[in-house]
Amino acid sequence: MKQEKTEHKHIKTLTKSSLTKTLVSGGCGECQASCQSACKTSCTVGNQACER
Amino acid sequence: MLDKECVHCFSHNHQYFVVDGNSGSVHLLDELAYQMIKAIKDGLEFDETAVINHLSNEYSPRKIKEAFEEITVLVKENLLFSPDFTEIPKEIDSVVKALCLNVAHDCNLRCKYCFAQTGDFGGKRELMSYAVAKKAVDFLINASKNRHQLELDFFGGEPLLNFEVVKKTVLYGEEQAKKHNKNIRFTITTNGIGLTKAIQDFLNEKMYNVVLSIDGRREVNDAVRQTINGEGSVHDVIVPKYQEFVKARKGKQYYVRGTFTKNNLDFCEDVLYLAGLGFDQISMEPVVADSALDYALTEAELPTIFHEYHRLADELLEYYQTKKSFNFFHFNVELKKGPCLYKRIAGCGAGHEYIAVTPTGELYPCHQFIGDEKYKIGDVSQGIIRPELGERLKHAHVLNKPTCRKCWAKYYCSGGCHFNNLKYGGSLSDPYLLACEMERKRLECSLYIYSSLNN
Numbered sequence: 001m002k003q004e005k006t007e008h009k010h011i012k013t014l015t016k017s018s019l020t021k022t023l024v025s026g027g028c029g030e031c032q033a034s035c036q037s038a039c040k041t042s043c044t045v046g047n048q049a050c051e052r
Numbered sequence: 053m054l055d056k057e058c059v060h061c062f063s064h065n066h067q068y069f070v071v072d073g074n075s076g077s078v079h080l081l082d083e084l085a086y087q088m089i090k091a092i093k094d095g096l097e098f099d100e101t102a103v104i105n106h107l108s109n110e111y112s113p114r115k116i117k118e119a120f121e122e123i124t125v126l127v128k129e130n131l132l133f134s135p136d137f138t139e140i141p142k143e144i145d146s147v148v149k150a151l152c153l154n155v156a157h158d159c160n161l162r163c164k165y166c167f168a169q170t171g172d173f174g175g176k177r178e179l180m181s182y183a184v185a186k187k188a189v190d191f192l193i194n195a196s197k198n199r200h201q202l203e204l205d206f207f208g209g210e211p212l213l214n215f216e217v218v219k220k221t222v223l224y225g226e227e228q229a230k231k232h233n234k235n236i237r238f239t240i241t242t243n244g245i246g247l248t249k250a251i252q253d254f255l256n257e258k259m260y261n262v263v264l265s266i267d268g269r270r271e272v273n274d275a276v277r278q279t280i281n282g283e284g285s286v287h288d289v290i291v292p293k294y295q296e297f298v299k300a301r302k303g304k305q306y307y308v309r310g311t312f313t314k315n316n317l318d319f320c321e322d323v324l325y326l327a328g329l330g331f332d333q334i335s336m337e338p339v340v341a342d343s344a345l346d347y348a349l350t351e352a353e354l355p356t357i358f359h360e361y362h363r364l365a366d367e368l369l370e371y372y373q374t375k376k377s378f379n380f381f382h383f384n385v386e387l388k389k390g391p392c393l394y395k396r397i398a399g400c401g402a403g404h405e406y407i408a409v410t411p412t413g414e415l416y417p418c419h420q421f422i423g424d425e426k427y428k429i430g431d432v433s434q435g436i437i438r439p440e441l442g443e444r445l446k447h448a449h450v451l452n453k454p455t456c457r458k459c460w461a462k463y464y465c466s467g468g469c470h471f472n473n474l475k476y477g478g479s480l481s482d483p484y485l486l487a488c489e490m491e492r493k494r495l496e497c498s499l500y501i502y503s504s505l506n507n
Contacts, residue, residue: 010085010119014503015387016131017076019396019463023141026392030201032237033150033406034399034466035418039309039381040207040241040263041167041340041472045399046464046495047384048391051201 028052054098054133060460060492061090064362064500071499073460075134076396078387079126080503084111085119089132098127140451144394146401148195148436149202152408152419153188155180155217156209160245161286164276165313165339165347171209173410173423179214180411185221187432188409193232195435202229205239207408207419212246222258241265241309243277244290247297256301264294267310268322268336275315276347295330307381309335313347317356320364327371327378335381338490340472351486358493365497369504385464385498397449399466403429403442417445420471445470448480455483465491 030051034044058073068086070079081089087110088103096106104116126132156179159171171177189204196202204225206218222238229236237260244264255262267273270287277286298306308331312319319336326334338357341348349357364380371377390396400406403417410422413432421427430436450456450467467473468483468491477484 009122010082011122011126012080012507013126013131014078014080014499014506015076015390016129017078017387017390017463018130019076019393020137022392022394027144027394029146029149029199029394029405031391031395032201033203033401035152035402035406035469039335039337040419041311041337041469044382044464044491045391045396045466046498047381047386048395049386049389050391050395 026050053135054092054127055135056093056133057458058136058460058462059089059093059133061086061093062496064496065366067500067503069496069499069503070132071460071495072132072134073462074136075131076390076463077126077131077134078499079132080507082119084115085123088116088119088123092123092133098133136457137451141393141397143397143446143449146398146404146446147197147199148192148405148407149199150205150401150406151188151192151203152205152207152406153180153185153221154207154209154408154410154419154422155185155211155221156213157411158213159208159210159243160213160280161210161243162278162280162282164278165311165341165345167340167420168209168422173209175423178411180217180409180413182217182220184409184411184413184432185217186224187413189221189225189228191415191432191435192236193228193234196234200234202234202236203239204236205241207241210243210246211240212242212251215246215251219254222254226258237261239263243286244293244297245286247290247293252293252297252300256297256304259304261305261307262297262301263335264290264297264306264308265310266290266294266308266326267312268316268319269325272316272322273310276311276313291329298331305333307333307335309337309381311337311339313339313341314349314353315347317353317360320360320367323364323380324367327376332376332378333381334378337382338487340469340476340484340487349486351489354486354489357490361490361493361497365501369501372505382494383498383501385495385502387502393463396463396466397451398446399449400469401446402470403445404439407436417441418471420469444480448473453481453483455485455488459488459492461488461492461495464495 060071068081158177239261241263273287408416408419415430429438450462472484
C-alpha cells in the first residue's frame with residue numbers, strides 16, 4: 001500500500017534559512033549600512049536584501 | 053538535544069507561526085502542529101507517545117502522528133529546535149563603506165525630542181565647509197578599499213541649511229566615484245522647511261533615498277516639531293512641499309519618517325493619516341528617551357504599543373485589499389534574499405563600516421555618538437586613529453551578547469543600536485530591552501503580513 005505523503009499537511013516552511021551556509025558564500029560587504037535607510041535610531045537587518 | 057530557547061511560537065488572527073531563531077527559519081502551521089511545538093518548547097518530551105497523550109483529547113492519533121512526523125523532519129534538517137553555534141564564527145575584515153555627513157550642526161526647528169539637542173549635538177552651531185566635505189569623500193574612497201557600493205548620507209541638524217555644500221559634495225563624490233570605479237548612493241534626511249523647487253529637482257535627480265521628517269497628524273506633529281519662535285504650523289508648511297516632492301520623485305526611493313512618543317500612542321492613526329495624504333513609503337519610529345521625560349516610552353506603554361502595531365498590521369492588509377497600498381518600513385522583512393550571517397552579526401557596522409563626520413571633520417562611530425569626546429575615533433585628514441573602538445563595537449555582536457544569543461529574533465534585528473544599548477541597556481553587551489520588545493513585536497507583525505500576502 002502506498003504510504004500517504006505527510007509533507008505540507010500541517011506545516012508550511014516560509015523560509016528555509018541555512019545561515020551557516022552563508023558563512024562560506026557571504027561576507028562580501030556590498031550590502032547597505034543598516035542605519036542609513038529610514039530609521040537612524042534603531043537597527044534592523046532582517047528587512048535588507050543581499051546585494052548579490 | 054533540542055535547543056528550545058531560541059524557538060518562538062506566536063499566533064495572530066488564527067495564523068500560527070514558529071520561528072527557529074538559531075537557523076532563522078520561519079514556519080506557518082496549523083493549530084495542531086503549533087500546539088505540539090509549543091508544548092515541546094515548554095517541556096513536553098520530544099516523543100511520539102508523549103505528544104499523542106498530550107493532544108489526544110483534541111485530535112485523532114493519526115493526525116497527531118502526521119504532524120509529529122513533519123516536525124521530526126524539520127528537526128533533522130536543522131530547521132527547528134536547531135543548535136546554536138558551538139564556536140562563534142570568526143569576525144571577518146571590514147572596511148568603511150558608509151558615511152553619515154553631518155553637514156549642519158544647526159537646525160531651523162526646535163523639536164522637543166531631538167537626540168541632537170535641537171541640532172548642535174551639545175556643541176557649537178556650525179556648518180561643514182566644502183573643504184571638510186571633500187576630505188570626507190576622499191576618506192571614504194580610500195578607506196573602502198575594494199568595496200564598490202558606498203553610501204554617503206547628508207544629515208544634521210538640518211542638512212538643507214548647508215545645501216550648497218551638499219550640492220558640491222555630491223558632484224565631487226560622483227567625479228571621484230567614477231575615477232575610482234565606485235558607486236556612491238547619496239541619501240539625505242530633511243525636515244522639509246527649506247525645500248524649494250530647485251532643491252527638490254537636485255535631490256530627486258541625485259539622491260538614492262530621501263527621508264522626509266513628519267510625525268503625522270497636524271496636532272501630533274506640531275506639538276513636538278516646532279519652529280524656533282514656536283509660531284506657526286510646521287505641518288502646514290511641509291505637507292504640500294512633501295506631496296509635490298514625492299510626486300516629482302517618480303517612484304524613486306523615499307520615506308516620510310516620523311517619531312511616536314507617549315503622547316501619541318495611537319500612532320497607527322498617524323501612519324494612516326500619512327497614507328491618506330498620498331504617501332506610500334512610511335516609517336514611524338518609537339522615540340528613544342530617558343524614562344524621566346514626560347514623552348518617553350516605558351514598559352508600562354508596551355501593551356498599548358503592541359496593540360497598535362497589530363492594528364497597523366491589520367489596517368495595512370486591509371489597504372492591500374481595498375485601497376491604495378502603502379509600505380511601512382518596520383514591517384518589511386526579507387525572507388527570500390535576506391543577508392548573510394556576517395551581515396546579520398555585523399548589524400549597523402558603526403565604527404568600522406559606518407562612520408559619522410562632524411562639521412569640523414571629526415569622526416565618530418555613528419551619528420548618535422557625536423558630541424561624546426570619549427568616542428571620537430579620528431578625523432577626515434588622518435582617518436581612523438583609534439581602530440580599537442570600532443573593533444569593540446564590532447565584537448559586541450549578537451553572539452557575544454548573552455541576552456541576544458538566547459533571543460529568537462537575533463538574526464533579524466542584529467542586536468539593536470550600540471549607542472542605545474550603552475545608554476539605556478547599561479553596556480555594549482546588554483541590549484536596550486524596551487527596544488527589543490518592540491522589535492520582536494514588529495517582527496511578528498512583519499511575518500504575519502508576509503504570510504497573509506503570500507499564502
